[in-house]
Amino acid sequence: MRKIYILDYTVDVDCNPVLLATFVCILLVLLWQRVTSRINSLPGPHRWPVLGNIPALAGSQSLYKRLLELRKDYGDIIQLRMGPSMNLVVVFSQDLIKELLVDNADKTEFRPNWLYVPDTMFNKTGIIWSNGKHWTHLRKFAIHALKDLGAEKSNLEQNIQVETNYLISAMCKENNVQMDKLLPKAVSNIISNIVFGSRFEYNDPDFEMILNVLDYIFKHAGLHLPENFMPILANIMPNSEARCCFEEKEKIDDYVKLQIEKHKENYNPSETRDFIDIYLHHLNNANESNIPDKSLFHMIFDLFAAGSETTSTTLLWIILYLIKYPSVQDLCRTEITTVAGLRQVSYADKDKMPYTLAVIDEVQRIASIGPIGLPRACMEDVSISGKIIPKHSVIIPHFMSAHYDEKYWENPTEFQPERFLTDDGKHIKHHKAFHPFSVGSRTCIGKNVAEMELFLFTTTLIQRCRLQHATPYEPLDMEGVQSGITLLPKPYKVRIRDRSCSVGVERQISIY
Numbered sequence: 001m002r003k004i005y006i007l008d009y010t011v012d013v014d015c016n017p018v019l020l021a022t023f024v025c026i027l028l029v030l031l032w033q034r035v036t037s038r039i040n041s042l043p044g045p046h047r048w049p050v051l052g053n054i055p056a057l058a059g060s061q062s063l064y065k066r067l068l069e070l071r072k073d074y075g076d077i078i079q080l081r082m083g084p085s086m087n088l089v090v091v092f093s094q095d096l097i098k099e100l101l102v103d104n105a106d107k108t109e110f111r112p113n114w115l116y117v118p119d120t121m122f123n124k125t126g127i128i129w130s131n132g133k134h135w136t137h138l139r140k141f142a143i144h145a146l147k148d149l150g151a152e153k154s155n156l157e158q159n160i161q162v163e164t165n166y167l168i169s170a171m172c173k174e175n176n177v178q179m180d181k182l183l184p185k186a187v188s189n190i191i192s193n194i195v196f197g198s199r200f201e202y203n204d205p206d207f208e209m210i211l212n213v214l215d216y217i218f219k220h221a222g223l224h225l226p227e228n229f230m231p232i233l234a235n236i237m238p239n240s241e242a243r244c245c246f247e248e249k250e251k252i253d254d255y256v257k258l259q260i261e262k263h264k265e266n267y268n269p270s271e272t273r274d275f276i277d278i279y280l281h282h283l284n285n286a287n288e289s290n291i292p293d294k295s296l297f298h299m300i301f302d303l304f305a306a307g308s309e310t311t312s313t314t315l316l317w318i319i320l321y322l323i324k325y326p327s328v329q330d331l332c333r334t335e336i337t338t339v340a341g342l343r344q345v346s347y348a349d350k351d352k353m354p355y356t357l358a359v360i361d362e363v364q365r366i367a368s369i370g371p372i373g374l375p376r377a378c379m380e381d382v383s384i385s386g387k388i389i390p391k392h393s394v395i396i397p398h399f400m401s402a403h404y405d406e407k408y409w410e411n412p413t414e415f416q417p418e419r420f421l422t423d424d425g426k427h428i429k430h431h432k433a434f435h436p437f438s439v440g441s442r443t444c445i446g447k448n449v450a451e452m453e454l455f456l457f458t459t460t461l462i463q464r465c466r467l468q469h470a471t472p473y474e475p476l477d478m479e480g481v482q483s484g485i486t487l488l489p490k491p492y493k494v495r496i497r498d499r500s501c502s503v504g505v506e507r508q509i510s511i512y
């Protein structure tokens with residue numbers, strides 16, 4: 001036995017060098033945790049050695065809910081340690097989220113590109129997961145390209161109208177259609193039109209593959225994956241979900257590469273078919289392009305990843321609320337048919353349909369499909385409400401807490417579309433604490449596209465179909481399940497009556 005002196009600790013240990021080294025390592029980790037927990041004084045649950053607070057979050061199916069439970073104990077800014085060294089700060093309530101993302105936008109607009117899973121998948125080069133000048137260039141480019149392609153003009157509108165017609169005929173064609181499989185197809189076809197200049201048939205095997213991969217990634221690549229905090233697990237865990245995500249994504253990568261090559265082969269500088277053409281024009285025209293070639297490839301994945309699942313999940317929630325509140329559905333239908341009769345609804349009609357818009361907004365608020373935002377990071381200390389969020393923290397704005405903030409919303413747990421209407425009921429009222437598309441310098445670039453899709457899909461569906469709960473003896477569960485990134489409604493069944501057909505064909509659709 002020998003005496004060992006480490007700082008102020010004195011210990012007797014056996015001289016076996018392996019045991020000695022292990023012992024010293026553990027001691028250093030404990031000391032490190034003790035020192036850093038004193039420096040960082042934000043409240044949070046007890047941290048375990050090495051694992052930190054991973055056990056506090058593990059097993060919780062819905063991360064957003066677990067965080068709300070922790071809020072009750074630790075307040076509106078909580079700090080968690082993920083693994084041995086990653087600091088995670090969760091911020092609740094409208095006032096604090098505004099202070100964080102708007103007042104401190106320049107300090108909190110970063111993505112934490114040390115989070116292993118998204119960092120490996122997005123490779124720091126797309127819009128979603130890049131930072132600095134590269135991100136600014138790509139974001140600007142994509143916003144302009146979406147505008148040029150008609151995100152605010154008739155091109156996009158026509159594509160959405162065509163797709164709503166395909167969707168409704170697919171819904172009404174057979175019994176027991178699975179809506180959670182059909183809606184992502186309709187919505188992804190809008191992105192496909194933007195990016196590739198064409199839509200897919202719903203049974204196209206490439207399309208099925210793209211959607212399956214996106215679905216897998218959305219369900220599995222959330223912040224909850226332990227590989228994010230301990231990358232080594234991706235190599236040693238036999239069924240590492242992170243590794244499966246990387247393998248799945250390669251399938252989309254191969255498809256996108258092929259499409260870019262095809263576009264290059266029949267490229268015509270005087271024609272603009274889609275996003276890929278705009279990019280090729282940019283490469284041809286710029287003397288010195290600030291956007292590297294591989295970025296196109298990553299931007300395309302970003303648009304599919306960010307624009308498909310989010311929109312289709314919102315539509316699943318809208319249908320759920322319409323069957324839960326048939327009188328709301330009737331009011332929408334009266335408004336829609338008064339304005340448009342049986343003709344195709346256009347986006348210009350929206351100014352005359354404030355109630356229907358208010359219903360869409362209220363569903364986005366109450367369902368909060370992105371209950372917690374995509375992770376941000378601060379590259380320097382940020383002070384909010386007198387508390388310091390330490391440099392290099394991963395920051396999570398809890399958007400659902402803003403959507404239910406009693407300071408800004410009366411009876412926030414109640415579904416009240418009228419709260420989004422002006423007193424005379426003729427216009428939409430804007431609310432400070434409403435952030436379905438986030439706030440600050442990193443807000444969603446697809447907001448205009450998404451709003452047009454939500455309006456045209458919802459109005460056309462209500463205009464053409466009567467939607468009813470197919471199993472009214474079973475209560476509808478309005479609480480969602482967080483599936484990776486988004487909050488999905490629990491399974492429900494809808495009876496759908498096609499109003500455009502005089503005999504009124506009835507079908508049943510399911511949302512699993």
Ligand code: HEM
Nearest residue numbers: 127128306307310311314374437438442444445446449450
């Ligand atoms: C209802 C549908 C949608 C919702 C709820 C939604 C919501 C969001 C949210 C919450 C963010 C995170 C912003 C942040 O970090 O603070 C985001 C980012 C983003 N969204 Fe959307 N989105 C939707 C549709 C779309 C569509 C249709 C597109 C593409 C056409 C799109 C493209 C993007 C991109 C590229 C980003 C990353 C922005 C950046 O990091 O700079 N989104 N979206």
